Amino acid sequence: MRLEPAPPGDAPRAPVNAVVAPEARRRRERDQWQGRRRLERQLHDGAALRASALVLQLGLFRHRVPDGEDELRDAIGLLQDELHAVLQELRDVAGQIYPPLLDEAGLGPALRELAERLDASVRIREEEPTGGRFGAAAEGAVYFAVADALGAGVVPREVCVAGGRDELVVTITGGARELGELMLDRVRPLGGTVRCDISAAPDETVGTGTIVARIPCE
Amino acid sequence: MRVALAEDGALFREGLLMLLQAAGHEVVAVAAGGDELLALLATTPADVAVLDIRMPPEPDGGLVTAERIREKWPEMGLLFLSHYAESHYLMRILDIGTDAIGYRLKEKVGSVEVLSDTLGRIADGEIVIEPVLAKRLVERPRGAKKDEVATLSERELDVLKLMAEGRSNGGIAGQLFVTPKAVEKHIASIFAKLNLHTDASESHRRVLAVLTYLRSQKDD
Numbered sequence: 001m002r003l004e005p006a007p008p009g010d011a012p013r014a015p016v017n018a019v020v021a022p023e024a025r026r027r028r029e030r031d032q033w034q035g036r037r038r039l040e041r042q043l044h045d046g047a048a049l050r051a052s053a054l055v056l057q058l059g060l061f062r063h064r065v066p067d068g069e070d071e072l073r074d075a076i077g078l079l080q081d082e083l084h085a086v087l088q089e090l091r092d093v094a095g096q097i098y099p100p101l102l103d104e105a106g107l108g109p110a111l112r113e114l115a116e117r118l119d120a121s122v123r124i125r126e127e128e129p130t131g132g133r134f135g136a137a138a139e140g141a142v143y144f145a146v147a148d149a150l151g152a153g154v155v156p157r158e159v160c161v162a163g164g165r166d167e168l169v170v171t172i173t174g175g176a177r178e179l180g181e182l183m184l185d186r187v188r189p190l191g192g193t194v195r196c197d198i199s200a201a202p203d204e205t206v207g208t209g210t211i212v213a214r215i216p217c218e
Numbered sequence: 219m220r221v222a223l224a225e226d227g228a229l230f231r232e233g234l235l236m237l238l239q240a241a242g243h244e245v246v247a248v249a250a251g252g253d254e255l256l257a258l259l260a261t262t263p264a265d266v267a268v269l270d271i272r273m274p275p276e277p278d279g280g281l282v283t284a285e286r287i288r289e290k291w292p293e294m295g296l297l298f299l300s301h302y303a304e305s306h307y308l309m310r311i312l313d314i315g316t317d318a319i320g321y322r323l324k325e326k327v328g329s330v331e332v333l334s335d336t337l338g339r340i341a342d343g344e345i346v347i348e349p350v351l352a353k354r355l356v357e358r359p360r361g362a363k364k365d366e367v368a369t370l371s372e373r374e375l376d377v378l379k380l381m382a383e384g385r386s387n388g389g390i391a392g393q394l395f396v397t398p399k400a401v402e403k404h405i406a407s408i409f410a411k412l413n414l415h416t417d418a419s420e421s422h423r424r425v426l427a428v429l430t431y432l433r434s435q436k437d438d
Binding site for chain 2 (some may be wrong): 017044045048049050051052053055056057058059060062063064065077080083084087091100101105109114116117
């Protein structure tokens with residue numbers, strides 16, 4: 001937070017508290033996650049939908065190309081392929097901003113899809129009742145902590161998602177210290193805590209410990 | 219073919235409407251959401267309903283609407299279109315039904331030929347799955363059936379992948395440049411290796427093979 005200096009000659013102001021109240025900081029952090037989710041929706045409803053509609057319009061033109069104009073028809077087909085590549089890149093970007101499946105279906109399905117795409121043999125479990133939702137911030141923080149870990153080759157045995165009283169509780173078994181640290185980096189700004197019970201050496205990517213993250217939900 | 223269409227993005231909806239008409243289909247209902255489409259279908263029958271997954275009623279109105287359509291008009295084919303090809307949605311779609319149902323990326327039905335082929339196969343009762351998703355699921359076997367799937371030969375995996383795309387034996391034979399007889403042999407071997415012994419018909423066993431396989435990925 002940048003504080004503007006008081007203009008000279010101004011009446012003395014109330015002192016500005018240099019330490020931001022924790023609750024205000026958490027709120028800002030939560031707002032950031034919601035902002036990311038909004039951006040993803042904007043990409044989906046805006047650019048992506050326009051590009052998809054363009055593919056259809058090109059398909060219509062391709063259909064209207066007179067017989068004997070095969071070159072033109074092929075050229076339009078290539079343009080459609082190119083738009084597909086554009087959309088693929090938009091999907092990649094959207095997934096890094098805020099995964100649409102996380103927004104739509106929650107942590108369990110999003111983590112499962114992630115593990116499948118990365119071919120990571122981690123079991124994703126949701127405690128009953130499944131399908132609980134914990135807000136864009138808590139879900140985003142946990143998702144990206146796990147994604148960072150899987151991306152770095154740190155693959156726990158199981159990630160269990162459960163809901164407590166106004167909080168999200170994620171229990172990771174077979175986790176390495178690095179995953180605990182990644183998790184702490186993500187959830188601390190939200191007022192979350194991480195308890196690590198790790199017996200493996202710090203540099204091991206396959207851990208034997210249990211990591212429990214608790215994140216308050218808005 | 220009589221097609222009903224529900225999609226909340228106006229640009230895409232108009233584009234699809236024009237492409238459907240250019241392909242010679244009769245578009246009997248056009249709506250911006252699931253509830254609106256259901257109201258239209260009550261008076262206008264259709265052969266296939268094309269549904270955007272992410273539309274009103276939020277968040278995934280396409281799925282809710284499809285369930286209602288299946289309940290009221292079990293014969294009507296269902297084609298889901300989405301900006302994303304995710305196995306999560308494929309599983310939910312297969313929970314709605316395993317006959318006359320399809321799931322494709324929005325930008326991949328952008329030609330008259332592909333659109334008509336997709337709709338035609340669905341109207342014939344087949345399952346049509348976006349090839350990139352079918353490929354991903356088949357190439358990364360995980361879960362309970364992993365061991366059984368691992369016993370499949372490379373050629374059998376090719377066949378299974380094409381089955382997952384909803385291809386007929388003839389279609390598979392054409393794609394792999396082998397005789398339909400050879401495809402039949404591969405399929406029998408896949409059924410055996412996946413332990414699919416059932417009294418069901420051949421076509422139903424094909425679906426079971428693909429479903430058993432796909433579901434095995436999800437169970438972990």
